[in-house]
Structures are given as C-alpha cells and as structure tokens.
Amino acid sequence: MTTTRSTKQSPRPGLPLIAATTATLPAVMLSSLAVAQPADADTRPQTVPATLAAAIEAQAAAVRAGIIPAAAVPAALPSGLQPTRVTPTAHTVVRGDTVSGIAGRYGLSTTAVLKLNNLKSNSVIYPGQRIKLKAAAAPAARTAAAPASTAARTYTVKSGDTLGGIAGRHGVRLSQVLSWNGLKVTSIIYPGQKIRLGAGTAVAAAPAKAAAPAATRSASYVIKSGDTLSGIAARHGVKLADILSANRLKVTSIIYPGQKLAIPGKAAAVQPASSVTPLVPSSFLGYTYPAAVVSSANKNKALLNASPVPSLAQMQSIVADTARRMGVDPALAQAFAYQESGFNQRAVSPANAIGTMQVIPSSGEWASDLVGRKLNLLDPYDNATAGVAIIRQLIRTSKSLDYAIAGYYQGQYSVNKHGMYTDTKRYVAAIKAHRKNFS
CATH class of the missing domain: 3.10.350.10 (LysM domain)
Structure with a gap:
C-alpha cells in the first residue's frame, strides 16, 4: 500500500622518506664538502652562492659551538621534495557522504563536482554510487590525414x-x-x-531505400517496454524532431508501453495494442485497476527504470537506518520493505504503489504531512521515510501492533470498521515472521 547516509576518511598518504631526514641534510652535505676537496684543487676565487655561504657559516658555527643554528636549517620541506596530492578520477559513495564533503576531502569545489556529475545541489547520492572527480581527458586531435568517414564506436x-x-x-x-x-x-x-561513443560520421542510407519515394503516408507505432523516442525514430528512418512534432511531444515527454505514436512519412503496419506487454499490468491478485491509475503506474515505472537506484542490500540499509532515526524498530521496518517489494526501489504495482515501501501517492501526501516536508516517492530515501512515517503513525494510533500492521495493508479505517480480512491476517502473520528474521 502504502527510504541516512558515516564517512570513512581515507588515510592520509605518508610523506616520502626524504622528509624524515630533511633537517640533517645541510650538515651531511657540508661534511662531504669539507673532507672531499683534493689537495691540488684550483684555488682561484669563485663566487659562492648565498645559500652555500649560509651553510658554510653554519658549519663554522657548528665547529665553534657544536650546534647548528636553527636559522640555518630549513623549516619546511623544499618545494621540489614535497609530496604531490593525487586526486583519484572518481569516488565511491559510502554511507554518510555528501557532495560537499566529498569535494572538500579532495580539495575540490562543490560546484565543480556537481557540474562534473550533472547533479544539482539537492540531488540524492547513495552508497555505491560513483562520483567523478576529474573530467575525462580530451581525446587527442586527429591528424589531417585521418579519414573523415571513420565511424564512431x-x-x-x-x-x-x-x-x-x-x-x-x-x-x-x-x-x-x-x-x-x-x-x-x-x-x-x-x-x-x-x-x-563518438561523433563519427553516420553510415549513409542504402541507395535502394533512398530511391523509393512511394511510401509517404503516416503510420502508427505502439510503444513497447524499453523504447525511447530517439530509438523509435532511428528504427523507422525518420527524424526525432518529426516524431515529436507529429505527436505534439517534447524531448522531455514521458512515453509508456501501449501508447500509440504517429510515424510521419512511413507506411508501416499498425501493431495491435494486444501484442504489447506493459511495464505494469492492469490487474493483480484478482483486482483490475482503473486505466488512469495503471497509466500513472507505468509512467512511474518508466522513470524508475531510467534512474539509478540503490542495490537491494543498500536499500535494506537505508530502510533500517531511517527506522532507527525515526524511532521505529528497524527489524519491523525491514519486514515491511521485504514483504512489499523485497527492497526493490523500482517496484511499482497496478495500484500505483511506488518503490521499496510500496506507498501510493495519496499515502505519500499523508506521510509528507507527518514529517513536515514534501516527500518524493521516487527518491529511495524519501520512499523509506514515507513508509516508516506511516508505520510509526499506525503504531501510535492502533489498539495493537497486529492492527497497525493490518492498517498498512488493508487501511486503518477499513480494519477498524470491518476487522481483518482473510488475506490481511496472512499479511500480518508474514510481517511478524519477517520481523523475527531481521531481529
């Protein structure tokens, strides 16, 4: 029916061994200079570099006092010997990471990291996600002799x-x-x-096809699971702009299985809608849902399929952490998530129950009111938050834990008015069994 993020600090690279001996370097060098001069060395006066002169003076002082003056010993590692800070090409997100924290750790600006990864300041990152820290190196310029018709990879x-x-x-x-x-x-x-994976020259169309102007009438195409507007245009040999114009769509428009598109300038057989398998079916467990609800469910499923989501194990951790933060038994929250979706954030039901906690939009609005902010059920963290907020409220307002669990499945009002249905009782038993497994 009806999902937080500890930073594991990378160990700081140790300084090169030369740093440990820097302070003794002048004395060692001077000792060598003092004893290695041959007896018949050229005695012509030479200009002594200022730094060497200071070192000679320090050596003389050392002979007199047995101590090298502090001023004669460099306090910092010479720039030529300082270790270079190496920034990796990418960072794998761990629980507790933020974009600004990642940027600061590697001496980068948050804005640069956001731009490099096409993220916004409010974008969600999750454990296991790869965050780029360096732009890809520009490809070497092709020589003038390179053939212009090289195809892209x-x-x-x-x-x-x-x-x-x-x-x-x-x-x-x-x-x-x-x-x-x-x-x-x-x-x-x-x-x-x-x-x-490159901007290579597109392969020219076969002459036979180019010489066949007869088939110019518009046809239609019924969208299948996995289709994209650009892919449909390419398969029918028409421009994406023409597809968009003929169907009054934008490049950002969402398409879904079963939707029919007009294909301008092509005569193709119209595919029967019955041959198309939608992402989300219209019925489940003997119930058939309204077309508008199923249509919304298919759109949400398409969006989730196109978005990066946490793995099942990562999602389980998100649910457990969210429950701890909100004062709900983590084992109970995990039991609901496992029963509802198996920790699958891409799960969408015909009733338009969305994500790991299978929260329908109206219940999501209620959960938003409970936590005091707008929740996006497509966001894995918000999805967990919505489900846990509902569980917490049901526990607070139900006469028993069994009734609270039943309310998540059947609805609290219905349970109070009609009691638990047979399938609701099975659901309660399943949640309690899962809870023991996660305890």
Missing part, C-alpha cells in the same frame, strides 16, 4: 546500465553521449540498444 546496453555509467566507463562526458545519440537525461535505455 558503439556500446551495447546491458541490464542495469545507465547513461551516466556508460559515459564514465568509457571516459567521456554524459552530455557527449546524450548529444551523439539524440538522447536526454530522462531517456529510457534498454538491453541490446546500441549507444554511440
């Missing part, structure tokens, strides 16, 4: 890939990947899709 999308992850692994900027592929940060990618 491509990468085949695998399950779990994100556009930011693909860009990072191949040493290019996310903005470049988006530009080369006609994509936006909200575009959905799918396994098997080809992603261009």
